Amino acid sequence: MADLESELARYTRQLTDRRLTEEDLHTLKRSVIDSYAGICASMADRKLLDEFRRVAMGPGAGSGSAVWGVGRESDIADAVFLNTILARRSDLLNTYISPNGMGGIHPSDNVALALVLADWLKWNGHQFLKSVRLLFYLSAVFADHYDPEESGFDHDAAAVFWTALAVGQALGLSETRPVEAQRIAGGFGFTSNQAAVGEVTDWKHCTYASCAARGLAAARLAQAGFTGAQRVYQGEYGADRFFRHREMSLGSEPDLTRIIFKRWPALFYCQTPIDVALDLSPGIDGAEDIRAVTVETYGRAIRNGVTASASHPSSRAGRTHSLPYCVATALLKPVEYSDFDAGRARDPQLRQLVERIDVTEDSAMTQRFPPATPCRISVTLSDGDVVRRERDFSRGDPRDPLSDDDVSAKLLGNLGQVASTTDRGAILTDLWNLERLEDLSSLSVPLKQDLTRGAEGSVP
Numbered sequence: 001m002a003d004l005e006s007e008l009a010r011y012t013r014q015l016t017d018r019r020l021t022e023e024d025l026h027t028l029k030r031s032v033i034d035s036y037a038g039i040c041a042s043m044a045d046r047k048l049l050d051e052f053r054r055v056a057m058g059p060g061a062g063s064g065s066a067v068w069g070v071g072r073e074s075d076i077a078d079a080v081f082l083n084t085i086l087a088r089r090s091d092l093l094n095t096y097i098s099p100n101g102m103g104g105i106h107p108s109d110n111v112a113l114a115l116v117l118a119d120w121l122k123w124n125g126h127q128f129l130k131s132v133r134l135l136f137y138l139s140a141v142f143a144d145h146y147d148p149e150e151s152g153f154d155h156d157a158a159a160v161f162w163t164a165l166a167v168g169q170a171l172g173l174s175e176t177r178p179v180e181a182q183r184i185a186g187g188f189g190f191t192s193n194q195a196a197v198g199e200v201t202d203w204k205h206c207t208y209a210s211c212a213a214r215g216l217a218a219a220r221l222a223q224a225g226f227t228g229a230q231r232v233y234q235g236e237y238g239a240d241r242f243f244r245h246r247e248m249s250l251g252s253e254p255d256l257t258r259i260i261f262k263r264w265p266a267l268f269y270c271q272t273p274i275d276v277a278l279d280l281s282p283g284i285d286g287a288e289d290i291r292a293v294t295v296e297t298y299g300r301a302i303r304n305g306v307t308a309s310a311s312h313p314s315s316r317a318g319r320t321h322s323l324p325y326c327v328a329t330a331l332l333k334p335v336e337y338s339d340f341d342a343g344r345a346r347d348p349q350l351r352q353l354v355e356r357i358d359v360t361e362d363s364a365m366t367q368r369f370p371p372a373t374p375c376r377i378s379v380t381l382s383d384g385d386v387v388r389r390e391r392d393f394s395r396g397d398p399r400d401p402l403s404d405d406d407v408s409a410k411l412l413g414n415l416g417q418v419a420s421t422t423d424r425g426a427i428l429t430d431l432w433n434l435e436r437l438e439d440l441s442s443l444s445v446p447l448k449q450d451l452t453r454g455a456e457g458s459v460p
Helices: 004-017 022-042 046-056 076-090 107-121 125-145 159-170 179-189 202-224 266-285 300-303 318-322 323-334 348-355 363-368 406-419 419-430 441-448
Strands: 066-067 071-076 290-297 357-361 375-381 386-391
Touching: 004 125, 004 159, 004 179, 022 076, 022 107, 022 125, 022 406, 022 419, 022 441, 046 066, 046 071, 046 076, 066 076, 066 107, 066 441, 071 076, 076 107, 076 202, 107 125, 107 159, 107 202, 107 441, 125 159, 159 179, 159 202, 179 202, 202 318, 266 290, 266 300, 266 323, 266 375, 266 386, 290 323, 300 323, 300 357, 318 323, 323 348, 323 357, 348 357, 357 363, 406 419, 419 441
Parallel strands: 290 357
Antiparallel strands: 066 071, 290 375, 375 386
């Protein structure tokens, strides 16, 4: 029997050769537009862009690959790592949850990688979309097969493998080279989940990026002739030993219409609680009107959204990944990117409300996930009255979906970080017509400007 890395290499080639249907194009373009919106939203984080700028001024500076948001170039490894962080920083990225209850991944992460590759390799829109489809399908296949979190690894730890395959395909690796790319990627090691437990840190926004950078390196080393350890998945010390897994099926296609879009810049598992809290908020005058809050939800949401630091998060990622913080925010107002800034987190009323929130697991809800992402919130008001709401799915789930107009509005609402009012409509039009674009300059140029220069570099 062939090793799994050989089967995956063959699957990658077959998928790349397959024609894009009209249904494929529409599904992919919705996700690309949604992902581009998340990247643009992250451009508001000038502190992060300042860190990017310092990297882009160091070794490798001026090497031909744009670092977004800083108006500078560095080497391709820097560009892949830094730019893919921007897909996740805003926490607006979409989510695929395996229907079999195994893993979960963020397809949006892959869009940033594909955009970097498109700029590097001078792709047209059709080539870009084919790469996005490959990345989406590969990531979904791995999510259906692996649950790294259960064993203490980051949920996208397996991204080191699928990015190696996708970059290898982009570089035109032939014969046994894609097999070796996976083997080398496995040799680089697996991503720990430490950033998401205890004190949740901003490295949580960098975990996919670190996998993508290693996947790029693995593909380039394989192209040069390096070889890795055999049976990197199924061997005695392969990935299967470390990740909870099930048999990988390459005979059936993942359903990309299962992808869940986010309305709110926060952890996927906080989306339904935010929606329920917002449903309750019209009946609440302010934080002083709330005596206590009880949130009932499913076990996976608690595992990811109620860590040791959830009631006193100290980082942006800690706040976006804190179920109590997200619920407290949404009870008081619609959730915005700035609500997870350090300044907003110091608000005394918000801090006190977070302390009044108790989160408990409802075993019946746990049994319903997936596909349901249920949540019930009961608020005891200062006069003793109790108001209660619940939802089974978040807004943005395929059962309560974002329309095409909603996706477009999400983009237009976040394009202000990188484009003038007159340019926003043109960018949206190009995104809905991606397969016809001869090049992607209309999408890449706005991301390449320097947004670190204060007023001088601001967008009108």
